[in-house]
Amino acid sequence: MTKLLQTLLDSIAVGSLYALIALGYTMVYGILQFINFAHSDVFMLGAWFSFVLARAMGLGGAGSGSIVQSLVILLGAMLLCGVLGFLIERLAYRPLRKAPKLNVLITAIGVSLLLENTGQLPQLLGKQPARMPSVIPDLVLVEAAGVQIRLVDVLVIVIALGLMLFLQWLVFGSRLGGAMRAVSQNQAVAALMGIPVDRIISFTFVTGSMLAAAAGFLYAAKYPGLNQPAHSTWVLLGLKCFVAAVVGGIGSIHGAMAGGLLIGFVEMFGAAYLTPHLRDVYVFTLLIAVLLFRPSGLLGLARVEKV
Numbered sequence: 001m002t003k004l005l006q007t008l009l010d011s012i013a014v015g016s017l018y019a020l021i022a023l024g025y026t027m028v029y030g031i032l033q034f035i036n037f038a039h040s041d042v043f044m045l046g047a048w049f050s051f052v053l054a055r056a057m058g059l060g061g062a063g064s065g066s067i068v069q070s071l072v073i074l075l076g077a078m079l080l081c082g083v084l085g086f087l088i089e090r091l092a093y094r095p096l097r098k099a100p101k102l103n104v105l106i107t108a109i110g111v112s113l114l115l116e117n118t119g120q121l122p123q124l125l126g127k128q129p130a131r132m133p134s135v136i137p138d139l140v141l142v143e144a145a146g147v148q149i150r151l152v153d154v155l156v157i158v159i160a161l162g163l164m165l166f167l168q169w170l171v172f173g174s175r176l177g178g179a180m181r182a183v184s185q186n187q188a189v190a191a192l193m194g195i196p197v198d199r200i201i202s203f204t205f206v207t208g209s210m211l212a213a214a215a216g217f218l219y220a221a222k223y224p225g226l227n228q229p230a231h232s233t234w235v236l237l238g239l240k241c242f243v244a245a246v247v248g249g250i251g252s253i254h255g256a257m258a259g260g261l262l263i264g265f266v267e268m269f270g271a272a273y274l275t276p277h278l279r280d281v282y283v284f285t286l287l288i289a290v291l292l293f294r295p296s297g298l299l300g301l302a303r304v305e306k307v
Helices: 002-032 039-056 067-096 101-119 151-173 175-185 187-192 197-222 232-248 253-273 276-293
Strands: 140-144 147-150
Touching: 002 039, 002 147, 002 151, 002 175, 002 197, 002 232, 002 253, 039 067, 039 101, 039 197, 039 232, 067 101, 067 197, 140 151, 147 151, 151 175, 151 197, 151 253, 175 187, 175 197, 187 197, 232 253, 232 276, 253 276
Parallel strands: none
Antiparallel strands: 140 147
16 A cells, blocks of 8 residues: 555656646647657756756755745746747747648757757756756655655645646636637638737747746756756657657647646556566557557547548
8 A cells, every 4th residue: 555655646746747748749739730849858958957047046965945946946947948949939940830841840850959969068058967956855744654745746746736727727718828729720810810820829839848847847856866968868758748748639738637647657657566667668558559549649639631
């Protein structure tokens, strides 16, 4: 029972991180119908920006940051990644908006490689791994039946859930969200209705990038060891979150949330009760199964195209 409860808690925490990153994939796909493969690198930079801001604030050593400092670091990383997301859309994707999808796909891979290799420059992040300062105190809030509920896990779940609920309200309960949904349906008609299509698309990229930055901050707080920017770990994390978006139903906000949590459960329970070193295999096996039996995803809608 102790192992089950601990694995359940870890699954919710990890799944919440995956869901935040998967939302960025699914939002861009819902608007422009293409996969932004550079999104995983925005997540990576969110973690590294958090590290840089924490060191700039003097955090490090055995001490830990205060709540105010952690909030400043989180908002700072989100702001920096939001600006980065805007620049990526404005400089790389907007000129190719009417180009074939293959051109956009190649550009997305190119942007991803550019961010990874630029981040390795000695003047920027460098090629060496780093350890994230303790921005969140390593406290055990509750310990019962051998299960430890740590502050960092609680904050990861609470912040991730809060951001997902805010996005839910933004997309489905605000005028801006109505404009986003209109653009996702038909850009030409949305423009005729007076909706600023370019601004809405840029806002979508900014929002997705800020969510990825929040996930990067939470990931760095939970797993302090940061690999260098071009390490395969970041690529694999991005692929898992892409899998979460596909499993849930690419283009569906609710699907990305559900897919992220499901991937977290599959990975953590597979590692705990089956073979730990095959945890990635379980995730991609789930992807294959979903594509075989429900290609539109668990919560996605199949689209019928007329010829």
